Amino acid sequence: MQGIIVEASTNLYRIKTNEKEYVATARGKFKSVDLTPVVGDIVDFSPLEKEHSIVENEENTAVLEKIHERKTYVKRPRLANITQIIFVLSSKHPKPDLLLLDKQLAFAEFLHIRPIIVLNKIDLDDKKQFMEISKIYENIGYKVIRTMAKMGEGIEEIEAILKNNISAFSGNSGVGKSTLINCLFKENKTLEGEISIKNKRGKNTTTDVKLYELDNNTYIADTPGFSTFDIYEIPYRDLYKYFIEFEEYVSNCKYIGCSHIKEEECGVKEGLKDGKISESRYNNYIKIYNELKDREDHKW
Template identity: 35%
Template sequence: MDSPDNLVEGLVLKAYGGFYYVHDGKTQWECSLRGRLRHEKQQVLAGDRVQLRPGSEHTGVVEKVLPRRSLLKRPAVANVDQAVIVFSLREPDPSPGLLERFLITAKLNFIEPLICFNKVDLTREAQIELVSRYQRAYPVFVTSARTGEGVDRLRESLAGKISVFAGPSGVGKSSILNILIPGVGLRTGEVSAKLKGGRHTTRHVQLISLPSGGFVADTPGFTSLDLPDIKPEELPGFFPEMEEYNHECYFSGCLHFKEPGCAVRKAVEAGRIGEARYRQYVEFLEELMDRRRY
């Protein structure tokens, strides 16, 4: 048996066709999976930290998969630190309801959400109010892939972390990735296919190394429009600005809906919580309550 001293620890960049491409910080290894792990049906995903036994000419065998910090299931990526949720401020106009669904999905998977509002060069005053609304609760980046505005600040937030990019089509996600990965030289719309070597599937996600440090995955599979399957009483935990008022509500377990003595509703009336955000919360709550009835 190999001692730990003989093993190399690294990050799985891609799993494809029974091979695992692992980077140890200096070298990339093409690895197969130890027979014992195959017999145990051990799943190895992009983002996994593994220990490998080196072979010849940068080949190796994965001997152990280290415990995961997080797991995104669709698409399957391990140990993701944060999700960069990209929406455009215009063309197409942002959908707050869809954005909230992305935020809830990220938090449900124990992934820190960052919001990137792109196309700031096309912005009108109404969209600026939307940006301010989310800045109260989340890290928000305002960018223009056309002019490069704000991209450096976004790049700094990616250093040293594994990040996934998510968002609807047409918002400039691929254009931002072109800026973040100098020299890629791909036309908009081609990034997902060419960085992954073909048509996207949940098994072929590839992590791309950023020059400034860290890794990024463009993940078109992370676009579900369905509200995650959570209980109504869990929903307040996905709205950070409400959490500080929970203990002030008259009823323990207050849903912040129609209960008397609700501190959250009082905060909305006082302008301390955005009314539009609260309306979105109520819409989701009613959707979850309807599910429970059926």
């Protein structure tokens, strides 16, 4: 049988199929191939007869047989096969952190995970600065959704984008991630009264990630957010590749291996001068580049 791991603890995995849930062990064989099952993994498993049950008080137990090839993999928190990261910013209180956003966007591109941007709390933004931010990122081709989570506004659009995906939310504390997720579960008729992410969270003492099923084939990872620590995996010379709008200008650079910072006749800098590349994005590129370079230089 085939299912998806929605929860993992020490050598115990909760697997979900369309019909029911199983609790499975992995036995020793996965250790030998240096492959530990993680939340999000699609797995093959064999259900066990009740009398062979390996877990007390569990109806459906099983043994994990095989992990399917992962489409994506995130180390912190450990998650396989997520297809989207929803980056949540608030227009005000706290103010939008575009450096963090650009860092996380680059990291998502590096991991081949689709980024979606949510600008929340637009009700507090009387100067409508969220319009500027929307424009910067929509021009590049990113999807930007504007919401007022507290009032339940804009939730349908998020719901639509989540469909048939495994998504995780990320963003600074206080931007409204929990408020958004609670709205999503409230509006979902099939889950009414059945699941409360809040209650589940209260009971959950582990820091492990879980997947919550919002709808058929639609999951949300319950995570406090993504660590930007692992962004150091990106070699600084490659960073420009993950600023997706730079690509079409790079071919105009005179020097091979142009860093797009100090060089003359740089296509990216020309794009900036012509107003095709946003100053905020370019400045954050330099900041992140220097951060990555410092880190790499100090490794030795």
